[in-house]
Amino acid sequence: MTSESLIRPPSWKCYLDLCKPNVVAEMIFTAIVGMLLAVPGMPPLTTVLYGSMGIAREDREGRRRAELRNFQLFDAPHVAFIGMEKQFGVTVALDVGMYIQSLLLTMSAYGLGACAQGSMRYYPADVREILGIPDSTAIVLGISFGYEDPDIAANKTRVGRVPLQDSVRFSD
Secondary structure (H helix, E strand, O other), X not given: OOHHHHOOOOOOOOOOOOOOOOHHHHHHHHHHHHHHHHOOOOOOHXXXXXXXXXXXXXXXXXXXXXXXXXXXXXXOOEEEEEEEEOOOOHHHHHHHHHHHHHHHHHHHHOOOEEEEEHHHHHOHXXXXXXXXXXXXXXXXXXXXXXXXXXXXXXXXXXXXXXXXXXXXXXXX
């Protein structure tokens, strides 16, 4: 990874008015709803994401191209890297996770599209060198953000949540 690969011109567009529905977006949304209703339970996230981009599970080359978009930051005009001191443990990692969630929710509330990318921690030395971050800081993840391009299929993918009773156990 080079500094040139981290610095890319913005290509995300502002949101379109909702009064002009996009036929392709509606088709993809309908296909995803159909996929969710076709079988009990939630399909794997990768199936939903790749399916929304028109990439078949068997298309290894297509999946590889989609994965490499992580390292192009999905052409986002901005990226934030989140780190924590290596000496800290699980408790601080939980705090950092809560901060990340709050940051993502705030970005969404202000109309920004954001993508938390764990893959950004795979090249911590490059990130530290480019940004002048000390070796004592672990790179947790990167967050690519900007205004979503509504014409990109992956931006139309939304993942539902499992019912509360399936993920939380209440005791008397």
